[in-house]
Amino acid sequence: MTDVRVAGVGLTPFGSHSERTGRDLFGEAALRAFEDAAVDRADVEELNYGNFMGALAEHQGHQAPLMAEAAGVRCPATRYESACASAGVAVREAVRTVAAGDADVVLAGGMERMTNLPTDEVTEGLAIAADDLFEVRAGVTFPGAYALMANAYFDAYGGSREDLAHIASKNHENALPNEYAQYRREVSVAEAMDAPPVAEPLHLYDACPITDGASALVLVSEEYAAEHDLDASVAVTGTGQGTDRMALGDREHLARTPAADDAADAAYADAGVEAADVDVAEVHDCFTIAEVLALESLGLFEPGEGISAAREGLTTADGDLPVNLSGGLKAKGHPVGATGGSQIAELTRLLRGDHPNSEHVPEAEVGVAHNAGGTVASAVVHVLEVAG
Amino acid sequence: MSDDGADAADEADETDAAPPTDRHYAEWLDALADGDGFALVCPEGHGSLPPRRVCPECGAADLSREPLDETGTVATYSVVHVPSPRFADDAPYATAVADFGPTRLTGIVRDGGADDEAPEVEIGDTIAVDVGERATDGERLVVFRPAGGR
Numbered sequence: 001m002t003d004v005r006v007a008g009v010g011l012t013p014f015g016s017h018s019e020r021t022g023r024d025l026f027g028e029a030a031l032r033a034f035e036d037a038a039v040d041r042a043d044v045e046e047l048n049y050g051n052f053m054g055a056l057a058e059h060q061g062h063q064a065p066l067m068a069e070a071a072g073v074r075c076p077a078t079r080y081e082s083a084c085a086s087a088g089v090a091v092r093e094a095v096r097t098v099a100a101g102d103a104d105v106v107l108a109g110g111m112e113r114m115t116n117l118p119t120d121e122v123t124e125g126l127a128i129a130a131d132d133l134f135e136v137r138a139g140v141t142f143p144g145a146y147a148l149m150a151n152a153y154f155d156a157y158g159g160s161r162e163d164l165a166h167i168a169s170k171n172h173e174n175a176l177p178n179e180y181a182q183y184r185r186e187v188s189v190a191e192a193m194d195a196p197p198v199a200e201p202l203h204l205y206d207a208c209p210i211t212d213g214a215s216a217l218v219l220v221s222e223e224y225a226a227e228h229d230l231d232a233s234v235a236v237t238g239t240g241q242g243t244d245r246m247a248l249g250d251r252e253h254l255a256r257t258p259a260a261d262d263a264a265d266a267a268y269a270d271a272g273v274e275a276a277d278v279d280v281a282e283v284h285d286c287f288t289i290a291e292v293l294a295l296e297s298l299g300l301f302e303p304g305e306g307i308s309a310a311r312e313g314l315t316t317a318d319g320d321l322p323v324n325l326s327g328g329l330k331a332k333g334h335p336v337g338a339t340g341g342s343q344i345a346e347l348t349r350l351l352r353g354d355h356p357n358s359e360h361v362p363e364a365e366v367g368v369a370h371n372a373g374g375t376v377a378s379a380v381v382h383v384l385e386v387a388g
Numbered sequence: 389m390s391d392d393g394a395d396a397a398d399e400a401d402e403t404d405a406a407p408p409t410d411r412h413y414a415e416w417l418d419a420l421a422d423g424d425g426f427a428l429v430c431p432e433g434h435g436s437l438p439p440r441r442v443c444p445e446c447g448a449a450d451l452s453r454e455p456l457d458e459t460g461t462v463a464t465y466s467v468v469h470v471p472s473p474r475f476a477d478d479a480p481y482a483t484a485v486a487d488f489g490p491t492r493l494t495g496i497v498r499d500g501g502a503d504d505e506a507p508e509v510e511i512g513d514t515i516a517v518d519v520g521e522r523a524t525d526g527e528r529l530v531v532f533r534p535a536g537g538r
């Protein structure tokens with residue numbers, strides 16, 4: 001087993017690129033990642049690419065070879081699909097490949113185009129991450145599924161829409177200095193409370209936007225980094241994945257996400273760290289309630305306590321445990337197949353000290369990234385550490 | 389009795405109106421509409437919905453059809469205001485997940501009368517299950533009706 005280093009990260013700005021092709025978006029992210037990494041692209045031995053709805057959005061299947069062309073690499077290329085965790089699983093397989101010594105350099109990331117579709121078609125496209133027979137046909141939308149979880153959470157543990165509004169407000173504030181974020185605009189708690197409902201109890205500012213974007217990471221072995229004198233100070237030291245029953249109704253608990261519990265346990269064990277060691281987190285806040293569920297699955301808060309963390313200032317930029325300093329999916333945006341890679345790109349920059357919000361975590365040594373698919377029927381967790 | 393799982397429906401009338409991609413679901417809906425709603429239950433008592441070859445919890449292959457409870461209890465719900473295109477004319481509507489004994493079901497809560505507005509729903513409400521039609525396109529779907537008490 002070798003240490004896996006993040007040699008370089010690349011993102012497109014997240015937002016509306018409705019007249020740009022997916023290949024152009026991923027090509028841009030990969031170009032930035034190679035510039036950041038100073039790695040020869042001829043050394044890339046595999047491309048792991050995440051994408052969820054490219055067949056719907058671009059009428060383009062079989063995207064991996066296309067993305068290898070766009071990135072200028074010639075190597076085995078595979079598309080990974082796990083709904084909103086597509087890039088997370090792509091990165092995880094890259095980490096495992098390098099850690100196992102099967103490759104020294106792997107390019108991983110993802111891309112999603114969404115804004116070229118009308119909103120109702122995006123709603124339909126995202127809904128198919130749920131069980132078609134027993135959920136989608138019963139009217140469950142993507143926001144609707146998280147709304148079901150939110151009401152179950154309120155019933156089990158308490159909490160209110162206002163607690164969720166604090167999460168939205170926090171993440172919007174974090175996005176202000178992030179040049180890659182879709183919404184660099186403050187949203188007050190009152191503004192979030194007054195927004196129209198999407199699926200009660202979730203309202204407009206509880207939901208992530210519809211986003212185009214791409215992410216790319218150049219992951220290398222510790223030996224390769226040393227041989228090539230790379231500046232790769234951040235290591236991916238732990239990876240874990242979990243799977244749960246597809247339909248929310250089939251889960252043991254409607255207000256918890258055991259797949260993420262399993263992913264976190266595995267990632268912490270892999271890294272040899274505990275939840276208490278975590279200094280900074282990027283979690284999958286596709287909806288505000290999702291941030292709560294993530295924090296509890298990661299063991300950063302006890303069940304029932306994550307709901308008030310933002311309101312109490314524990315997870316704000318100046319809190320003890322800043323969460324989603326990138327702006328999160330909520331304000332930075334959620335191009336679903338790119339998100340898992342972008343979280344690791346943001347966390348890497350935060351730990352390296354070259355993120356506009358690094359000033360809030362100057363001493364951070366351990367970061368955790370949590371990426372979820374569907375209503376967390378899939379979850380991937382990575383631990384990143386400053387390796388010096 | 390795997391015959392009661394996926395195999396039984398394989399032997400169903402080929403002229404069945406339901407498209408072949410979801411015939412097991414169509415057959416299950418037919419049973420629900422007839423008041424014979426069922427779950428597939430393994431010897432350990434784990435309930436699931438068809439089509440199943442094995443119990444998703446324990447892998448047991450001998451699944452039997454067990455009737456759903458007469459009424460269910462709302463475990464959680466949401467009033468959806470932004471629908472997918474297939475529910476455009478149904479919104480706003482209340483989706484709920486309800487406990488029905490061997491399994492949970494997900495459906496849309498409707499009052500006995502008007503089907504065009506979302507009724508008040510709360511966790512713990514007692515509801516009955518029925519089959520209704522989507523206002524948007526007439527497609528069948530699982531419908532919950534208030535059955536008194538909460």
Ligand SMILES: [Zn+2]
Nearest residue numbers: 430434443446
């Ligand atoms: Zn079983």
